[in-house]
Amino acid sequence: FACLRLSNSDFRSSLVLAGNFARDADTIGAVAGAILGAKYGLSSIPPHWVEKVRRPSGTCLQFTKGLDIVTIGEQLAELVR
Incomplete structure (x- = not known):
């Protein structure tokens, strides 16, 4: 949730931020991507x-x-x- 808030729900920024989290970046990125994709749709993904x-x-x-x-x-x- 923090990645989404810190990046103003921008898909690319959220996933770049999530991917830079230590220890669990793959899971954090997957969850952030799933939430943003579900909320904003395919058009939000680069x-x-x-x-x-x-x-x-x-x-x-x-x-x-x-x-x-x-x-x-x-x-x-x-x-x-």
Whole structure:
């Protein structure tokens, strides 16, 4: 929550700040990103960040190779509407 407040809820600034927290930066960044994404939507995320992670390589989870994360997110959102 502090990262969001300190950066005036700006997506990029919040995640850069969260990523610089010691000890638990990955979790803090993930939570901050999830909160901001849920509140402000895809348009709040820098477009080049979206394109960088949009299609996973499948290195860690092979079944994700080539999937479109944006499409999956839209499909999940439809499930709760």
